Amino acid sequence: MTFLTYLIKGISLGSIYAIIALGYTMVYGIAKMLNFAHGDVIMVGAYICFYAMMSFGLPPVVAVILAMIVCTVLGVVIERLAYKPLRAAPSLAVLITAIGVSYFLQNAAQLLWTTNPKVFTSVVGDGSVKFFGGQLSISYVTIVTIAACLIIMVALVWFTSKTKMGKAMRACSEDKGAAQLMGINVNTTISVTFAIGAALAAIAGVLLCSAYPTLMPTTGSMPGIKAFTAAVFGGIGSIPGALVGGILLGIIEIFANAYISTELSNAIVFAVLIIVLIVRPAGLLGKQTNEKV
Amino acid sequence: MLKVNDINVYYGSIHAIKGISFEVKQGEIVTLIGANGAGKSTILNTVSGLLTSRTGSITFHDKPINGVAAHRIVANGLAQVPEGRRVFLQMTVEENLEMGAFTRKVSEIDGALENVYERFPRLKERRKQIAGTLSGGEQQMLAMGRALMSKPELLMLDEPSMGLAPLLVEQIFDIIKELNAAGTTILLVEQNAQMALSVADRGYVLETGKIVTAANASDLLNNDAVKKAYLGG
Structure with a gap:
C-alpha cells in the first residue's frame, strides 16, 4: 500500500510539473525560446493567491482567479518588454535576458514580500479521502491537482486542434513567414501563448504551495527547472510530451526519494534525464530535428 | 492594380533590389523572370509586406501598402504562394x-x-x-x-514549377490560366522562363536586382538576348 501511496504522490507532483512544463513547451514551440522566468511566475501566482486569501479574505476560488489574471498580465508584459525587442536577436541573447527576468522577479518578490517564508494555506482544505479501510489515504490537494492537470491537458489539446487561434499558434510554430502570409498576426499569437503559459503557471503555483506550503521568493525556481527538465524529457514543443515528461519526472522523484535516498533524489532525476537524452535526443515524444537551441 | 515604383530593398548591407518599378493591371498575367538570386522572391516578399522597401512606393488599387504589416496585406485581396510551397x-x-x-x-x-x-x-x-x-x-x-x-484579386506565385515533374508543371500552369480566366490577376515569378512566358501577357526580365527588359511575353519569347540567357538558345 505504501507503493501505491508513493505512486499517487508522484503522479500528483508530476501533474504540477506537467502544468508548468506546458508553459515552457508552448512558448518554445512558438517563440523558439526558453523562458527561464517561467518558474518565477509560479511564485508570483502563489503570492498573489496567498495575499488575496490572507489579507483580503477572498474565497480560494476568487483568489486563484485573481492570481491567474495577474500572472497573465505579467506574462504578456514580460514578453512585450523583455523578449519582443529581441525577436531578431541571437537566441543566446534571449536566453540570457530570460535568466535576467527570472532574477528580476525573485528580487522584486524579496523587496515586496521579504525573504521570510510564508505558510501557504491549501486552497482545497486539508482533508483526505480514505480507501481500503483507511490504509490508503489521498488528500484533497492530490485529487484536485491530478484532476486540474487532466482538465488543462484536454482543454489545451482541444484549443490547439479546434479553435482558430489554436490552429494559428500551430501554424506560427511551424513557419512564421508563411503564417503572416495567411494574415495571422504573429505578435498577437506569441502574446496569447505567453498569456496561457502564465495563467497555467499561476494554477501550478497555487497547487504546488497547497501541497508543499512553504512560500518564498525562490519557491518557483527549483520546480521551474524540474518542469523545464520534464518538458525536455517529454520532447520540448510537444503538449502530450509535457504531460508524459512531467508525470514520469514526478514519479521518479518521489520513488527515488522514498526507496533510494532523499539526498540523491534530485541527482537521480537529472541522471535519468541525461540517459533519456543520450538515447532519444529529441525527448520521449519529440520530433527528431537538427535545430539548434 | 498593383504599382511598384522605384523600390530599394536591403538585406543588412546587401542591396538586393535596386530601384525597381513595374505594374500589374487588372486581369493580366505578368511574369518576372531571371536567374537565381536576381531578386524575384525579394520583390514578392516586399509586396507581401514580409520585407520593406526603403524608398519609393507600392500601391494596390491606388492604396499605399509599403510598410504595412504582412498580416494586414492579405485582407486587401493580395495573396502569395511562397517559394518552396x-x-x-x-x-x-x-x-x-x-x-x-x-x-x-x-x-x-x-x-x-x-x-x-x-x-x-x-x-x-x-x-x-x-x-x-x-x-x-x-x-x-x-x-x-x-x-x-x-x-485574392491578385495572386502572386513564387516558382510554382520548382522541383515538379514536367507533366505536373503543365498541370499547374493550366490551373494558373484557368484562375486568370476566372478573373484572378496573376503575378508569376519563375525560373522556367519558357513556361512562364507562354502563359503570361507581359514579362519583366531581372538581373541582379534590376529590370533589364520589359515587354509583351510573346516579344520576349522571340527576343534574342532573352532566348540566349533564359530559354536555352
Missing part, C-alpha cells in the same frame, strides 16, 4: 486551407473550401491527411488552394 507540414490539408482563410468571416469559409476542392479534387480526397505526407505536386496544389482561400 511552405505549407504547414504538421497540419492537415483542411487545416492548411482554413489558415488561408484566416482573415475571412467564419461564415465564408465553407464556401471557399468548396471552391478550392472543386478546383483541386485531389485535395478533397486528402483533406484529413497531414500535409507532410503529400507529394510535391499535391503540396503545390495545397499551397495554391490555401492562397485562394483568402479570395
Whole structure:
C-alpha cells in the first residue's frame, strides 16, 4: 500500500510539473525560446493567491482567479518588454535576458514580500479521502491537482486542434513567414501563448504551495527547472510530451526519494534525464530535428 | 492594380533590389523572370509586406501598402504562394486551407473550401491527411488552394514549377490560366522562363536586382538576348 501511496504522490507532483512544463513547451514551440522566468511566475501566482486569501479574505476560488489574471498580465508584459525587442536577436541573447527576468522577479518578490517564508494555506482544505479501510489515504490537494492537470491537458489539446487561434499558434510554430502570409498576426499569437503559459503557471503555483506550503521568493525556481527538465524529457514543443515528461519526472522523484535516498533524489532525476537524452535526443515524444537551441 | 515604383530593398548591407518599378493591371498575367538570386522572391516578399522597401512606393488599387504589416496585406485581396510551397507540414490539408482563410468571416469559409476542392479534387480526397505526407505536386496544389482561400484579386506565385515533374508543371500552369480566366490577376515569378512566358501577357526580365527588359511575353519569347540567357538558345 505504501507503493501505491508513493505512486499517487508522484503522479500528483508530476501533474504540477506537467502544468508548468506546458508553459515552457508552448512558448518554445512558438517563440523558439526558453523562458527561464517561467518558474518565477509560479511564485508570483502563489503570492498573489496567498495575499488575496490572507489579507483580503477572498474565497480560494476568487483568489486563484485573481492570481491567474495577474500572472497573465505579467506574462504578456514580460514578453512585450523583455523578449519582443529581441525577436531578431541571437537566441543566446534571449536566453540570457530570460535568466535576467527570472532574477528580476525573485528580487522584486524579496523587496515586496521579504525573504521570510510564508505558510501557504491549501486552497482545497486539508482533508483526505480514505480507501481500503483507511490504509490508503489521498488528500484533497492530490485529487484536485491530478484532476486540474487532466482538465488543462484536454482543454489545451482541444484549443490547439479546434479553435482558430489554436490552429494559428500551430501554424506560427511551424513557419512564421508563411503564417503572416495567411494574415495571422504573429505578435498577437506569441502574446496569447505567453498569456496561457502564465495563467497555467499561476494554477501550478497555487497547487504546488497547497501541497508543499512553504512560500518564498525562490519557491518557483527549483520546480521551474524540474518542469523545464520534464518538458525536455517529454520532447520540448510537444503538449502530450509535457504531460508524459512531467508525470514520469514526478514519479521518479518521489520513488527515488522514498526507496533510494532523499539526498540523491534530485541527482537521480537529472541522471535519468541525461540517459533519456543520450538515447532519444529529441525527448520521449519529440520530433527528431537538427535545430539548434 | 498593383504599382511598384522605384523600390530599394536591403538585406543588412546587401542591396538586393535596386530601384525597381513595374505594374500589374487588372486581369493580366505578368511574369518576372531571371536567374537565381536576381531578386524575384525579394520583390514578392516586399509586396507581401514580409520585407520593406526603403524608398519609393507600392500601391494596390491606388492604396499605399509599403510598410504595412504582412498580416494586414492579405485582407486587401493580395495573396502569395511562397517559394518552396511552405505549407504547414504538421497540419492537415483542411487545416492548411482554413489558415488561408484566416482573415475571412467564419461564415465564408465553407464556401471557399468548396471552391478550392472543386478546383483541386485531389485535395478533397486528402483533406484529413497531414500535409507532410503529400507529394510535391499535391503540396503545390495545397499551397495554391490555401492562397485562394483568402479570395485574392491578385495572386502572386513564387516558382510554382520548382522541383515538379514536367507533366505536373503543365498541370499547374493550366490551373494558373484557368484562375486568370476566372478573373484572378496573376503575378508569376519563375525560373522556367519558357513556361512562364507562354502563359503570361507581359514579362519583366531581372538581373541582379534590376529590370533589364520589359515587354509583351510573346516579344520576349522571340527576343534574342532573352532566348540566349533564359530559354536555352
